[in-house]
Amino acid sequence: MDPVTADVPTPGAPGAPAAAPVRPDGRRTRWAEHRRARREELVTAALRAITTHGAGLGMDELAAAAGTSKTVLYRHFTDKEDLYLAVARRVNRLIVRELRSAVERASSPREALAGIVSTYLGLVEADPEVYRFVVSHPFGATARDPERDPVQRLTRALADETARTLTAHLRAAGAADTSADALAHGLVALIRSAADRWICTPDRIAATDMAAALTDLAWGGLSAVLARPADPARPAPEEVP
Structure with a gap:
């Protein structure tokens, strides 16, 4: 038993004094908010x-281009991976x-589907260097923990x-929806792969044209496999004897 606390009544026990409310430390709260705001600024x-100088910037170049030093960056980010993850989270939220x-x-x-495709491609084209930075894992980030991979x-x-x-x-159309989740993941893989290839093509077509073509491609496959309500006017398939 700890001799310092042996005779101190347990809070909440009979005869124990009521615990005083814990007041937040104002200075600590302000400092935490300052650090959070400074991280967001960085x-x-x-x-x-990255937008100006390209996705290949290292930490020294990033610090210089941001008008600060690598020491300051490491004061607010534990390592290169921490900075990468912070940038990627910001991009993902957008x-x-x-x-x-x-x-x-x-x-x-x-x-x-058309809205998803056109929005995604538009964001990729609006800042291709930032997109390349995020998807290329420039600092080898998250290699040890795929679950953290942004x-x-x-x-x-x-x-x-x-x-x-x-x-x-x-559901609103009365169709079966049991396959929607798996189909959606397949569609997103298609869209991401196409976007990655498209943005790296020097003479790429306009985002609007690419979005229209990719939507047609994806919808052509999706519409063929989505279950539809039974159509009374449609003849039933012949049974095989």
Whole structure:
């Protein structure tokens, strides 16, 4: 037994004094908020530097382009991976927010798919260097822990959003929706792979043209496998004797 606390009544026990409310340390709270704000400022500076100078910047170049030093960066980020993850999380939040806004305006599964494709490609084209920075894992980040990989997390977020949208539209139309989740993940893999290849093509076509072509390709496959309500006017397939 600890001799210092042996005779101190346990809080809440009979005869024990009521525990005094714990007041937050104002200075500590202000300092934590300052550090959080400073981290966000450095993430913004890093994004601007990547946009201007390209996805291949190292930590020294990132610090210089951001108008600070590598020592300051390491004061707010534990290592290169921490900075990479902070940048990737910011980009992921933007993409998911814009995609949700796009699908909320859709009135049909095809329109929702077109919104997802056009929004994603538009964001990629708007800042291709930042996109390359995120998907290329420039500092070897997350190699030891795939669950922390922001690219995989973004892919799952896109697929989940696509699945929710498709499922809602399918249910409203009276169609079966049991395959929507798996189909959505397949569609997102198609969209991401196409976007990665397209953005690296020097003479690439416009984002609007690529979005239209990719939507046609994806919808052609999706519409062929989605279950539809039975159509009385459609003849039933002949039974095999």
